[in-house]
Amino acid sequence: MPLTAEAIQKLKEKMKGKGFKLTGPRRKILEYLAENDGHPSAQEIHAAIRQMLPGTGMATIYRTMDLLARLGLVRALVLNDNRLHYEIDRDGDHHHHLICTGCRRVEEFASCTFEHLIGDIESATRFVVKRHDLEAYGLCPDCAHKARCAGE
Amino acid sequence: MPLTAEAIQKLKEKMKGKGFKLTGPRRKILEYLAENDGHPSAQEIHAAIRQMLPGTGMATIYRTMDLLARLGLVRALVLNDNRLHYEIDRDGDHHHHLICTGCRRVEEFASCTFEHLIGDIESATRFVVKRHDLEAYGLCPDCAHKARCAGE
DNA sequence: AAATAAATGATAATCGGTCTCATTTACCTT
DNA sequence: AAGGTAAATGAGACCGATTATCATTTATTT
Ligand SMILES: [Mn+2]
Ligand SMILES: [Mn+2]
Ligand SMILES: [Zn+2]
Ligand SMILES: [Zn+2]
Numbered sequence: 001m002p003l004t005a006e007a008i009q010k011l012k013e014k015m016k017g018k019g020f021k022l023t024g025p026r027r028k029i030l031e032y033l034a035e036n037d038g039h040p041s042a043q044e045i046h047a048a049i050r051q052m053l054p055g056t057g058m059a060t061i062y063r064t065m066d067l068l069a070r071l072g073l074v075r076a077l078v079l080n081d082n083r084l085h086y087e088i089d090r091d092g093d094h095h096h097h098l099i100c101t102g103c104r105r106v107e108e109f110a111s112c113t114f115e116h117l118i119g120d121i122e123s124a125t126r127f128v129v130k131r132h133d134l135e136a137y138g139l140c141p142d143c144a145h146k147a148r149c150a151g152e
Numbered sequence: 153m154p155l156t157a158e159a160i161q162k163l164k165e166k167m168k169g170k171g172f173k174l175t176g177p178r179r180k181i182l183e184y185l186a187e188n189d190g191h192p193s194a195q196e197i198h199a200a201i202r203q204m205l206p207g208t209g210m211a212t213i214y215r216t217m218d219l220l221a222r223l224g225l226v227r228a229l230v231l232n233d234n235r236l237h238y239e240i241d242r243d244g245d246h247h248h249h250l251i252c253t254g255c256r257r258v259e260e261f262a263s264c265t266f267e268h269l270i271g272d273i274e275s276a277t278r279f280v281v282k283r284h285d286l287e288a289y290g291l292c293p294d295c296a297h298k299a300r301c302a303g304e
Numbered sequence: 305a306a307a308t309a310a311a312t313g314a315t316a317a318t319c320g321g322t323c324t325c326a327t328t329t330a331c332c333t334t
Numbered sequence: 335a336a337g338g339t340a341a342a343t344g345a346g347a348c349c350g351a352t353t354a355t356c357a358t359t360t361a362t363t364t
Contacts, residue, residue, distance in 0.1 A: 021309095023312080026311090041351095042351080042352085043350095056313080058313090059313070059354090060311080060313070063312085064311095082321085082351075083350090084351090098273065109277055111273070114266055114269055121263070121288060126293045127293070129250070130289055132286065132288040133289075134284065136273060137282055137284065138280045138281040140278075144279070168331095173329080173330050174330075175341090175342060177342085195320085207343090207344070209343070209344040210320095210344090211321090214321065214322075215343085216342095234319085235319090235320060235321090236320090236321090307363080309362090309363100310360085311358105312360085313356105314356095315355085317353080317355090318353070320350095320351090321349085323346100323347080323349090325347105326344100327343080330340100330341080331339095333338080334335100334336085334338095
């Protein structure tokens with residue numbers, strides 16, 4: 001479910017509103033993230049942006065993703081393949097990730113039950129919890145099936 | 153709560169039992185992990201081992217940690233500082249981590265409620281879940297206090 | 305259109321982690 | 335207890351992801 005044109009416009013305005021320039025690379029990166037679902041790495045984003053702005057350098061991707069994360073527009077995720085991955089932070093859509101160790105497919109899941117737990121953790125530890133990451137690793141239905149056929 | 157001498161002995165035997173040599177570095181690394189609580193990085197382990205076995209190379213630390221993880225004796229953790237951290241896998245002590253973004257202090261917490269959820273996730277997504285990581289980031293009581301004094 | 309500070313691209317540098325290979329060592333076997 | 339053997343080690347090259355530097359370009363303000 002890609003973002004609507006209006007939602008994309010909002011993102012761009014948020015950026016300008018905070019005093020950051022809306023440059024070519026930034027515009028394209030925002031559009032790319034908004035129009036494509038998924039959890040691309042910096043490298044994948046770079047490859048995609050280069051199709052439209054061939055000169056774009058890798059450093060710009062890192063700088064932009066860092067900025068977008070600081071602005072709260074994207075979320076960075078650790079998917080255990082020694083690179084960061086990113087996704088648009090659609091507000092009100094808090095979810096977690098299930099990663100297939102067979103084919104690297106990423107499935108999303110929400111867990112409202114778990115969210116309630118944060119309060120318990122806070123009172124037990126006296127920490128102020130700002131953010132949490134939960135990733136589950138396992139086998140997707142396809143890979144689980146293949147594994148079963150191959151005999152554990 | 154460091155491990156007892158007998159528990160350490162068990163670890164060493166487990167290693168030999170599986171056909172791996174109990175070498176100087178391996179012995180020291182096991183003892184270091186068992187006797188010190190915490191969540192050291194490979195670099196921290198290296199520094200500690202070098203006090204006792206000055207010649208020890210970094211590659212040996214990585215190789216040993218990898219072996220210990222494969223043997224199920226240690227667990228590797230992602231604490232968002234772009235290096236892996238490790239801890240002895242005391243059996244039956246499944247817990248998660250709360251990381252203070254102010255001072256990097258790591259607190260442990262268990263969450264039996266959450267563990268139940270894994271089954272729900274499995275039936276909702278049809279994935280076979282093998283393992284999950286949950287980390288919460290926030291401010292420890294001290295850092296939260298300091299932040300409050302400094303005025304948000 | 306000119307002025308200005310921010311952003312970019314090329315490139316070097318850093319850093320965690322892996323690989324290679326000659327040398328050493330633990331653990332059999334005698 | 336010495337000798338044989340494969341596994342483990344240490345030194346250093348290597349790698350891929352990310353960050354830093356700096357001269358040039360560009361989005362915005364005038
Ligand atoms: Mn997602
Ligand atoms: Mn722990
Ligand atoms: Zn799969
Ligand atoms: Zn703290």
